[in-house]
Amino acid sequence: MSQQLGSKKPFHIGRASDLKGKDRVLYRALEIVPGFLAWGTIIGCVLLSYYIPVYAAVFIIIFDFYWLLKTVYFSIYLRQNWRRMRHNQSANWSEMLSKLKYEHVYHLILLPFYKEGSDVIEKCLEALIASRYNKKQMIVVLGTEARAGEYAEKTAADIAARFAPMFGEFITTAHPHNVLGEMIGKGSNIAYAIEEARKKILNIKAIPYENVIVSAFDIDTVVYPDYFSCITWHFLTSDRPYRTSFQPVPLYNNNIWDAPALSRVVATSGTFWQMIQQERPEKLATFSSHSVSFKTLYEIGYWQKNMVSEDSRIFWNAFLAYDGDYTVTPLSYPISMDANLAPTFFETVKNIYKQQRRWGWGVENVPYLIFGLIKNKRISVWKKIRVIFVQLEGFWSLATNPIIIFALGWLPLWLGGGVFNATILSYNLPLVTRNLMLLAMCGLIFSAIISISFLPKIGPREKRRTKLFMILQWILVPITITIFGSIPGLEAQTRLMFGRYMGFWITPKYRAGAI
Amino acid sequence: MSPKTSRKKRIVYFILFAVFFLVCIPILILYSMGYTIDSSTFGLSGRGGIYVLVAEPYVNIYIGNELKETTGIFLREVLVKSLKPKDYLVLAGSDSYWPWAKFVTVLEGEVSALYPFLVPKALPIKEVLKTDTNYAIVQKLFALETKSSKIIPSIKEFVTSLGTSTNLLPGGIATNSNIIKNVVVKTSAEANGLIKKKMKIWKDGKLIFASWLGTVDRIPPYFCLAQKCKDEITVFSAFSPIGRIDFYPSRDDAIMLTQGNGVYAMEIDNRPYHNFYPIYKGKNPDFRIDGGVVYIKDENAFFSVEL
Numbered sequence: 001m002s003q004q005l006g007s008k009k010p011f012h013i014g015r016a017s018d019l020k021g022k023d024r025v026l027y028r029a030l031e032i033v034p035g036f037l038a039w040g041t042i043i044g045c046v047l048l049s050y051y052i053p054v055y056a057a058v059f060i061i062i063f064d065f066y067w068l069l070k071t072v073y074f075s076i077y078l079r080q081n082w083r084r085m086r087h088n089q090s091a092n093w094s095e096m097l098s099k100l101k102y103e104h105v106y107h108l109i110l111l112p113f114y115k116e117g118s119d120v121i122e123k124c125l126e127a128l129i130a131s132r133y134n135k136k137q138m139i140v141v142l143g144t145e146a147r148a149g150e151y152a153e154k155t156a157a158d159i160a161a162r163f164a165p166m167f168g169e170f171i172t173t174a175h176p177h178n179v180l181g182e183m184i185g186k187g188s189n190i191a192y193a194i195e196e197a198r199k200k201i202l203n204i205k206a207i208p209y210e211n212v213i214v215s216a217f218d219i220d221t222v223v224y225p226d227y228f229s230c231i232t233w234h235f236l237t238s239d240r241p242y243r244t245s246f247q248p249v250p251l252y253n254n255n256i257w258d259a260p261a262l263s264r265v266v267a268t269s270g271t272f273w274q275m276i277q278q279e280r281p282e283k284l285a286t287f288s289s290h291s292v293s294f295k296t297l298y299e300i301g302y303w304q305k306n307m308v309s310e311d312s313r314i315f316w317n318a319f320l321a322y323d324g325d326y327t328v329t330p331l332s333y334p335i336s337m338d339a340n341l342a343p344t345f346f347e348t349v350k351n352i353y354k355q356q357r358r359w360g361w362g363v364e365n366v367p368y369l370i371f372g373l374i375k376n377k378r379i380s381v382w383k384k385i386r387v388i389f390v391q392l393e394g395f396w397s398l399a400t401n402p403i404i405i406f407a408l409g410w411l412p413l414w415l416g417g418g419v420f421n422a423t424i425l426s427y428n429l430p431l432v433t434r435n436l437m438l439l440a441m442c443g444l445i446f447s448a449i450i451s452i453s454f455l456p457k458i459g460p461r462e463k464r465r466t467k468l469f470m471i472l473q474w475i476l477v478p479i480t481i482t483i484f485g486s487i488p489g490l491e492a493q494t495r496l497m498f499g500r501y502m503g504f505w506i507t508p509k510y511r512a513g514a515i
Numbered sequence: 516m517s518p519k520t521s522r523k524k525r526i527v528y529f530i531l532f533a534v535f536f537l538v539c540i541p542i543l544i545l546y547s548m549g550y551t552i553d554s555s556t557f558g559l560s561g562r563g564g565i566y567v568l569v570a571e572p573y574v575n576i577y578i579g580n581e582l583k584e585t586t587g588i589f590l591r592e593v594l595v596k597s598l599k600p601k602d603y604l605v606l607a608g609s610d611s612y613w614p615w616a617k618f619v620t621v622l623e624g625e626v627s628a629l630y631p632f633l634v635p636k637a638l639p640i641k642e643v644l645k646t647d648t649n650y651a652i653v654q655k656l657f658a659l660e661t662k663s664s665k666i667i668p669s670i671k672e673f674v675t676s677l678g679t680s681t682n683l684l685p686g687g688i689a690t691n692s693n694i695i696k697n698v699v700v701k702t703s704a705e706a707n708g709l710i711k712k713k714m715k716i717w718k719d720g721k722l723i724f725a726s727w728l729g730t731v732d733r734i735p736p737y738f739c740l741a742q743k744c745k746d747e748i749t750v751f752s753a754f755s756p757i758g759r760i761d762f763y764p765s766r767d768d769a770i771m772l773t774q775g776n777g778v779y780a781m782e783i784d785n786r787p788y789h790n791f792y793p794i795y796k797g798k799n800p801d802f803r804i805d806g807g808v809v810y811i812k813d814e815n816a817f818f819s820v821e822l
Contacts, residue, residue: 061547062540073532080520279520330519418732424549424564427594427626432547 005195006301010320011375013368014183014306015501026374028499030367034392035497038399038490045408046415053416057429060409064436067405071440075447077279078272082450084332085249085275093229094132100236105137106168106212107228108197108294112143112175112189113219116509118155120220120338123254125163127221133228139169139201139212143193147177147184169201179305185504187310190216191302198298210242212294216303216311220338220509221289222254230333231291243322244329245315246291247284249274252339253456259339259348261473265480266352267339268451270359278330283390285365286315286328289335308504309362316365320372324379324387334454338509351508356484360492361502363395398489402482409433444474549624551597561623564596568630569607576631577606594626607631616788627736632769632782634792634822643810643817653810653817656803709760711767714783716750718760723751723770725783735768737784750783764807764822771802771809778802778811794820 013019016028048056109128113121121142129135142159144152156172164170175192182188194214202212213235227248235241252259252267259267277284286292288311297303300321303310318326340355342348369391373384413426420426448471455470495502545559553560567576567584574586576593584593600623608614612633619627643653708717713729726747727734738744750770751757758773769782771794778795795802797813804810811818 057547058544061543065540065543066536069532069536073528076528077520084519280525281519282522332519418730418734422625422628422736424562424596424624424626425547427564427566427596428547428549432543 005298008299008321009301010317011368011372012301012304012306012317013371014304015364016367016499018306023371027367027371030370031364031499032497033370034363034366034395034399035490035493037392037396038493039497041396041400042403042408045404045411049408049411050415053412053420054423054425056412056416057420057425060404060412060429061432061436063404064409064433067401068436068440071443074276075443077276078450079446081249081275081279081332082453084278085334086453088230088331088333089224089226091226093226093233097229097233097236100233102232102236103134103137104208104211105232105235106139106207107133107137107232108139108141108194108202108212108214110141110143110190110193110197110214110216111219111221112186112193112216113152113155114145114148114506115152116219118159120509121155121159124217124219124221125159125166127223129163129166130225131223131228132225133232135166136168138167138228139197140164140167140171141193141197142170142172143189144172144174145177145184145189146174169205171197171200173197182305183307183504185308185310186218187303187307187313188305190310191305194294194297194302198294202294209298210293210295213246213291214294214297215289215291216314217289217335218337220254222336224334224336227333227335230331234329234331235293238329242293242296243318243325244327245286245296245318246331247274247278247286247328248289248291248331248333248335249278250288251334251336251454253336253454254338255341256339256455257458259341260345261469261476262480262484263340263348263352264470265473265476266356266484268447268454269477269480269485271454272447272450275332278332281328281330282386283394284328284330285312287311289337292318307364308358308502309364312362312365313368316369316372319387320369320376323376324383338507340507342508352484353488355507357488357492358502358504358507360395360398360489361496363489363493363496364501366391366395367496395489395493399486399493400490402478402486403490405433405437406478406482441477444477447477448474549596561600562597563600563621563623564594564598564626565603565605565619565621566592566594566626566628567605567607568592568628569633570630571609571612571633574607574609574612574631574633577604579603596626605629605631607633611635611637613790613792615790617784617790618787630768632763632766632780632784632790634780634794638794638820638822640795640811640818640820643819649819650817653803653812653819656805656810657801657812657817659803709762711762714762714767716760716762716770716783718757718772721753721756722749723753723757723760723772724748725750735784737786748783748785750785751781751789759801761802761804764804764809771804773800773802776800778809 013027016024016031019027045056045059048059111121111124125140128138128140140163142156144156153174160170160172173193173196175189179188201207202209213231215231231246234246238244249271251271256264274287290311292314296318300317303314304317307313315326315328340348340352342351370388373379373388410430412420412429416426452470492502549562549564550559551562552558565578569576569586569591572586572588572591575582576584576586578595583595584590598621600621602618602620604616604618606614606616613636615631615633617629619629621627643650708715710728713727713733715726715728717724724747727738731744734744738748753774755775760770760772763769763771763780768784769780771778771780776796776798777793778800779791780794781789781791794809795811795813795818800811800813802809802811807821809820809822811820
């Protein structure tokens with residue numbers, strides 16, 4: 001406890017206007033880069049199709065083939081992670097843990113909420129209680145927002161009254177409203193909640209910071225029984241437990257039988273992406289619910305309070321604070337969350353789009369990362385290039401790849417003119433594209449099988465929704481990755497490019513029959 | 516604890532995929548551009564293709580005397596790739612239609628698109644009787660002096676002499692009509708030409724002309740010869756004056772015309788074979804087109820035929 005709070009605190013920049021002088025200009029330029037690359041690609045495809053359609057057609061064929069191989073390449077990792085997840089779900093973590101000295105490890109669980117219903121919070125806490133880990137080693141912090149008013153305050157009090165005795169410690173916090181320099185959102189709430197927990201519990205009970213693992217959950221997070229055993233095992237067996245974050249795989253099973261097909265496909269696609277990344281940890285950043293040691297969080301000054309995507313930013317904060325010596329440990333163990341669901345289909349569709357746009361807004365980490373890497377002279381150039389490339393390529397792919405494949409692929413035929421349309425290349429372009437895409441779509445069969453294996457047991461209420469629909473839904477992928485992948489991603493990058501910064505949008509939590 | 520995919524293994528995967536990508540891409544591009552391995556020389560050989568789109572079902576399509584496809588209810592097209600660059604005879608026909616034939620030159624890396632003009636052998640010609648409800652309407656149609664009927668050969672600024680004749684094959688296929696003879700004609704007849712989409716046709720005495728009003732890059736191939744495209748072509752040169760001309764219903768690349776005692780249909784594409792079909796034989800016929808129906812007036816009788 002000799003360290004000061006934020007002793008290794010990196011830049012906590014939210015946007016260019018937080019800086020001055022040349023740094024501000026540089027940061028602003030970096031904010032433009034992702035949008036510029038995405039729009040440059042799209043506009044480039046249009047111009048190429050009009051002026052030199054042969055080149056455009058060749059580019060599209062190369063790109064389609066690249067995309068096919070990419071899907072095959074990723075499906076290898078998906079399969080491997082699937083096997084690993086199934087193994088980890090069936091492993092006896094309690095027994096594995098019993099061979100280690102683990103009684104000193106505490107779990108500080110942050111549960112920020114705004115106006116979500118008590119049923120959502122209850123389900124989250126019931127899962128904690130049901131977990132196979134000593135609840136007396138759990139410190140639960142239910143963090144509400146002062147601006148949420150009496151309703152949230154009362155909900156927190158009721159929940160505390162019912163659940164506090166079941167855990168080692170249980171406190172509620174109310175993040176104050178209108179704090180200068182803060183943005184409304186999860187980051188400011190959990191940063192406030194964790195500091196309250198430090199002062200009111202850790203310091204008073206003299207719990208060493210290095211013995212505390214912090215899990216920052218969304219309020220709809222439902223842990224599987226061995227989550228805490230699994231994470232404790234990884235923490236204790238890690239070579240450098242204070243230089244790593246622990247990332248579970250988010251499944252969206254809480255309400256999967258109630259969610260419409262669009263929502264299910266988008267949610268499960270997100271799960272698959274996380275599973276693929278779990279097999280490539282050097283490309284992994286923290287996402288959504290994750291866990292970190294308290295010691296690390298304390299040193300780097302907790303989560304940023306002035307930006308939206310704090311879940312990923314905390315990783316980059318640590319990465320820069322420790323001069324690139326920071327990783328993510330993939331747990332290959334699931335947690336369950338809510339898929340997007342609203343009372344009406346249209347509202348669900350709207351919410352899916354907004355959620356995907358918020359996730360796409362993770363692109364705000366790109367200028368932060370590049371700026372931080374430019375300023376940090378202790379990280380090797382090669383590592384800087386690799387990290388920047390992975391991030392830029394990731395956001396560029398998100399915003400452009402489905403658009404190139406499903407929309408721009410036909411442009412040379414429309415814009416290429418009669419001369420191009422008389423070439424054998426113009427006749428082959430749609431055939432080659434179609435065949436390559438059909439091959440790529442074969443991978444969806446594999447995706448369908450994997451998604452089925454993760455489904456919770458079918459209840460009597462969901463009898464109509466047979467597993468058959470869960471397989472057929474995958475034909476929606478070309479639509480979902482374009483409308484709920486590319487377009488919100490592109491919108492987020494365009495907003496960043498033009499300095500129209502996004503605020504935090506809380507995904508409404510709704511469960512059929514709950515209201 | 517299930518082992519993670521090792522970094523070494525991932526590098527191996529990546530290299531394997533990268534090598535496969537780099538090997539396949541040139542093959543895929545060359546294939547897409549129409550190249551193939553010549554079985555005799557084992558070298559790269561550029562190929563071309565022929566694309567045929569037929570509006571009618573159950574039509575046999577032959578390319579180079581080989582049946583390539585029979586159209587169906589849904590499938591109405593055939594694309595044959597990997598053709599050696601040379602001339603091919605394309606035939607389309609069935610028991611119900613007059614045969615359609617065309618010689619096309621396949622060029623390396625290019626596809627010749629053909630849209631066969633098929634006319635039924637047995638046309639459902641019905642007499643319009645005075646008792647029929649549409650009789651008065653048909654009468655009115657012929658009473659109207661529509662634009663096409665007013666095309667009168669006159670005031671030629673320049674006329675090129677035409678020396679070739681049109682030979683009709685037994686099936687109605689005309690051979691060796693005046694092909695791509697550049698005729699620069701500026702007449703009032705041209706000014707009164709008929710326009711359908713981007714195609715303009717007009718007649719001048721014994722000649723029928725066509726010009727393309729669209730962009731150069733969309734010009735139909737029969738306006739071009741040896742990579743040189745012309746503004747207008749002579750579609751047909753007759754021995755005797757041509758009566759009325761009009762576009763064939765539902766097509767902008769075919770013409771209907773009266774000549775002597777017959778009504779005929781012909782395609783504008785004058786490359787051999789120039790396909791030419793009889794529609795009606797009588798004494799002194801005239802016709803009007805109303806939608807998809809052709810009305811023929813011969814002496815004092817009216818007939819209708821739906822095309």
